[in-house]
Amino acid sequence: MASDFSMLPLDLLGVIALKLETFEDFFKFSAVCRSWNRASSSVKHQWTATPVVPWLLLAENNQDNPDCVRKIYNLSNNKCYNLNLPETFGARCWGSPYGWIAMIDRNYDVILFNPITKAQIPFPCLKSVDDGGVKSKSDGSYQHWFLRCFADRLIVLKVPQNQHYEFVVLVVHVYYRSLSFARQGDQSWTPVLVKSEDQMLDVVGMGDKLFAIYRDGSIVSWNFKEFNALELIKPADYSPCGHEFLVEFNRGGCDHTYLVRSGSDLLTVLRYMDQYDHKEDDTISFRTVDFEVYRFKSKDKSWEEINDLGEVALVVGGNSSMCVSVAHVKGLQLNCIYFTDDECSFWKSVKEPGGHDTGLFDLKTGNIQRFYEGDDMNSSFAPPTLFIPQL
Template sequence: MAGDWSTMPLDLLGTISMKLETCEDFIYFSLVCRWWNRVASSIKNSWRATPTPWLLLAENNKNNPNCFRKIFNLKNKKCYELTLPETFETRCFGSAYGWVVMIDRRLNVKLFNPISKAHIPFPSLENNIPNLGGYDPEFHKREDYITWCMRCLVEKIVVLKASQSCSHEFVIVAFCAARCIAVARPRDQSWTLILADEGDYEMVDVVVMDDRVFVLYQDGRLVYWNAEEFFNLEFVKQIDYSPRQPHIFGEDLGYTFNKEYLVQSGSELIMVIRYKEEVVDDTGIDFDYDIVYETYRFEVFKLNPTNKLWEKIQELPGLTLLVGCNSSMLVSSGKFLQENSIYFTDDESGFWCIPKEFGGHDMGVFDIKNSEISRFYEGDDTRSIFCPPTLFSPQL
């Protein structure tokens, strides 16, 4: 075809760009020329990428004056270098909506889109979350206290898409070390705390399904709130939905390294249990300080809608789970992800200071059917004391 592609009609270019299947294709389209960038800018809010996840790798502070940070594309197995100074010295949690939640060294929180550089501020964690008090004032000024807050004050943050009846699009839920969850919306001045029920178990994950917000407890119990009330912070007492099932967890329930995750699959709920173990050196007594811990297996359960009990499953045909330092996600495997598998990143933040080169090593892909673990990223830029790699679905 002869002619100047840069002068193609806007409506034709818009039609072409809406058929692009991936985020990187859309980015390349927008970089062709100013004319094409104008088209991309005008339709990007209505265009959605095929949700093949990306991996935001650990920051590199050595000889990196431009603050480049690598992002690994799980689809084409390529790394991109983006200038992301905003993400340096922050703790990051990925999500399914293009956003990464960031906590900086002053405990400020915001949603940040690594592609578009858009950001949404949320309330600071300082003076809002229990366990910040009770320490000697001089200790608060120390560097290791700040790092401890970033690593251990919040164990996980999940991004939830609010219902259409709400005036805001996103709510974030922080799972805190103080046996509570903290909920915040854009423009809120503070976090709203919800304490765990009396007992030994913490709340560990959250999803929205239909008109309910479900929260998973560490013992496998499910509770819920009405979604509209939850997003408007009009909390009533949580409603029990599914009981604890001791035979699933057994004696491992309180084991430090085990983690539980909750994901939505259409109109069904899935629970994932991740089992980790200590790794010792050749003496068999002391830690192997290169690793310290590692994941060795997963179990996957689906909630029976009739009796509200968890039932173990071995097959997720055409689907892939993503767990770790991110909102737990279930995506279509397509042609690029390993089917019936779990991609996982290191989320054992309380122990990231122990290995010689910090955390980030406990990362891979678990084949549910064969119970085998392999690597999906071979690079060595994964280690960090407060922000190892996290998975997110890119969007403009």
């Protein structure tokens, strides 16, 4: 007689689940049936995975897809998973290292969404935030503009708070390069007082500190403990002087600057891009051609270029920038930068729409290659994004 493994005691199933080593195995275990899902849910806070690698949430497919199936690509084993994710359709998405995808949906609501568990955390609507003077249009173009251009990025932070953690979402606004934040449960977005004389390029959290880099190369920091939804948060200059190589780099047209935390180090990543004019159809496209990485030296407030990341890889682009330990992980390469397409200015290009500029840069050799070759990369408002899955 065939055994019905769904009838195994939950305690026994929990013991089995805790012996699984990889996130992929735990994820598959939880999807077998309801009893196995209950068992995995009951022990997931005790379970420790081997180092988890980023997964790529691919672009949505609206053709012959009534179940709103969306592919997720596992970088470690080159496999795709088909998940029913209607919550993500029509939304602009950014990945994070904490299992959550940060989304702006068609109603301009901000939501943290876990593609694996389907859990959601609502954040305030962005309708009340200044849109830079762009007025709504009845033909729907305003909605498309808002999703594609209004927010340069949503950044998810996991902040220590009274013996536990809470999630904070930061919105970097594309026109003024201004910054707003909201905690779980907030009813509105609180602006963060930034340097008015220059443009903010990126922000990153380190412990209870938040750091921002500006176009002139200066670094500004805030303390999360001072974040209060009742008043503007004033920054303290950390490195008020500019640095010539950053000033010169940031004069470029579509080049990008990122801040990344690597252990106790603060890194800045410079992404060099070439622009191409297609005279036959009067369109413009672009492609990443090089990267440079610099480490911030707090002692003399200077930057030093580095060519060896050690046993880690960096992840930048349409996501919260991440540093991933890959020394004992199959499928990921050391001393490399994984990047996704975040140059929204040209995503409507006919020649090379959004999503095409995604790949892997080897910091030692300077070579660039694709890490995913599928045909489901392109979107005019929400190309693929990398996130680290968690239950």
